Amino acid sequence: MRKLPNLAWLRSFESAAQHLSFTVAAQELGLTQTAVSLHVRSLEAELGCKLFTRAARRLALTEMGKAYAYSLRQALGDMAFSTASLFGAETGQMLTVRVQMSTAGLWLAPRLPEFAKRHPGISVRLVSNIWARSEAPEQVDVELRFGSGGWDGVATRKISAERLVPVCAAGGGRLTPEKLRQGPLVQILGFEDMLLRYLNAHGLVPPGDAAQFAVDTTVAALEIVAAGGGYAVVLERFALTAIGTGKRIEIAGDPVPVDQAHYLLGVAAPAEQDAGKQLFEAWLEEIFQ
Structure with missing residues (x-):
């Protein structure tokens, strides 16, 4: 079995892939931008494959990078779920989740009690906007949006058909x-x-x-x-x-x-919220199947 790459490299790659930004990934992980970039380059060297294409002020995943990011995100979600299931979720976590009003009222809200039963230590603050492009001023940990994807400057992950x-x-x-x-x-x-x-x-x-x-x-x-x-x-x-x-x-x-769908947006969460964010996003992917 092939030896796993350095876990710090994997975490840096997953965060950079989610946000399509080394700078945002560095903020999320509490590292420098240089450190995140070095982690990703080291991972690419070990795998013998480019994961990103780099251009001035723009970062994009290669096809192999997209496939690897998806698999890695699933694995990290499974790890977070197993940890919380076996050892309990951190107490006192509050996640702010932003979603369009119709999705909130007609899909997500009726299902939130199910999430609370699984993860009683995580509280959810649900805020809504009417249309996808509406911008609310508050900081959010998780953002779910309906549309065609491809919003400028935002990394997305399709979770529904x-x-x-x-x-x-x-x-x-x-x-x-x-x-x-x-x-x-x-x-x-x-x-x-x-x-x-x-x-x-x-x-x-x-x-x-x-x-x-x-x-x-x-x-x-x-x-x-x-x-x-x-x-x-x-x-x-x-x-x-x-x-x-x-x-x-x-x-x-x-x-x-x-051809429109629900997408998770690459919103940066504080380090102390990251486990809860992973659990909530994994649960969203589950209920939208």
Whole structure:
């Protein structure tokens, strides 16, 4: 069996891969930027393979670097989980988690008690924004974002595959794509392309006139749909969670895959929060499968 590389080198590489920055990795690990860079170069030399491509003010993972970072991140997550399971999580940890409002209300919040049961020593402070580009002033430890990925200057890790479904009030029956198009429609501001993507998948385009209702969250859209106010196109996981919690809606058509997904962002956490952050992010990946 091949000897494992130096663990300090591995930790420096994992942090640099997450943030795509030696400087941020150094801040996270309490090292100098030079030390992190040296660790990564030493690891590359031992492996005989480049893990990063380096350019002025830009760091990018090679294909081998991406594959290795994923495997290493999984291994570190497993180690953190095993340590907490066998010896208990550190007490008094508070993680600040930022996520878009609809994901918070329709997916994450109902599942947080499960995380608390597994890790009673970790408290979670959940803060929300409406759209992916909204910037909240507070420092966060974990950030989850829905979209197409590739946000400038931010390292991301895809943790979900998503599908779109049309929804109507309970008892409304199935909708053909043409009937959905005829409305009445409930549009979700910032996510108007969901209706477009769903109809395009069936060879249709949205109507030119305005929707009956326009709201800024999926939560509000589902309330209107449940009250008989029209139809909406939402993420399948959101619809299933709402139905499971008693919302009077139903899925009214076949799901359509979408190339958008939920991503974990490479947010630096204080050293004392790192174990909790690893555990929470590993748990997020689990529940989004």
